[in-house]
């Protein structure tokens with residue numbers, strides 16, 4: 162297949178995933194099913210990591226666990242040398258369970274409860290606070306050796322409004338003036354190592370933006386370091402590195418990205434020696450796993466009404482992004498890749514909502530119940546955002562590695578849906 166989907170192949174009209182036929186995978190594990198390519202995840206990590214590491218030695222990449230928290234995916238990325246960016250206790254626990262050392266985990270929470278702050282501290286992860294006054298609450302549980310604050314650099318960018326995470330409307334981070342106060346308090350508390358963090362938006366493909374936002378954040382960091390006479394341990398630019406949603410779109414030029422970011426970063430350090438030599442950190446999620454995952458679904462029913470609908474067993478409960486953001490996912494007719502795409506149809510699932518559309522007005526061949534569909538770019542924010550809406554069990558996950566397809570998360574059963582609930586006994 163073209164471009165970024167180099168692990169997908171069309172063999173006589175049948176989609177193969179890293180050499181294994183999609184019908185074989187669907188037969189063994191059922192659908193709806195998330196299938197990930199270990200090779201593609203590894204390639205993605207190396208491509209972005211090496212582009213930065215070649216230009217700056219003092220560099221680290223943390224994987225944003227929220228994009229795909231499957232333990233086998235986490236393990237693979239840990240073995241590659243990634244650290245972990247975790248959003249809360251659940252992700253910290255998962256990262257630790259596959260051996261991420263606490264020193265390589267950054268806990269970026271927001272609106273944390275006391276329990277979460279305490280969990281973070283006791284886990285040994287470095288805590289990234291989203292607001293200055295959280296520090297006093299954290300200190301009640303103990304004093305961390307290292308600490309970070311999340312800055313709102315004043316602007317951000319995202320593929321859709323819902324994934325812009327900085328700027329005046331964002332709930333995240335603090336402005337420079339609040340940050341200055343927060344770092345002063347942290348210094349007075351005697352915290353030894355301090356970092357600076359931002360996460361300004363997701364799925365960005367333009368490189369000039371990255372130069373501009375790096376310049377903005379390092380400018381804020383430099384002013385704080387100078388004013389308070391503190392050297393910084395690290396500056397974390399967050400994630401947000403984009404993946405094309407449509408076949409034929411240009412992928413993120415990572416060499417150019419790394420050059421622009423490292424140039425802007427090092428220009429700032431050269432201008433502000435007071436800042437020290439902080440490690441440059443990035444925390445990609447989507448870039449590492451999105452295009453390495455495919456969601457396989459089986460066509461259940463085809464209906465012609467005012468419009469044509471291709472119904473399948475994956476709905477907004479399985480993959481939420483189209484319903485939530487209007488996100489575009491390519492949908493391939495996995496069992497009829499060589500058939501003429503003569504029809505236009507909306508692809509829908511079994512959920513009782515009219516937002517339950519995986520794709521609208523798509524060119525597809527004539528399909529029948531039993532045919533397979535492959536939803537692309539399903540490796541990031543796919544399974545992790547799935548729900549049990551309409552009382553449907555969560556799907557399974559499979560990892561293809563070394564020519565073998567392996568179940569890495571069991572499909573839930575109907576029994577799982579009522580686990581933990583007492584069955585009320587009727588009166589009398």
Ligand code: LLP
Nearest residue numbers: 225269360363364400401402445446447542
């Ligand atoms: N670091 C932090 C603190 C984050 O909040 C995020 C994502 C990342 C890193 C990784 O960002 P990435 O490299 O994946 O863009 N559910 C949305 C994406 C929301 C991203 C939220 N934060 C989607 O499906 O498009």
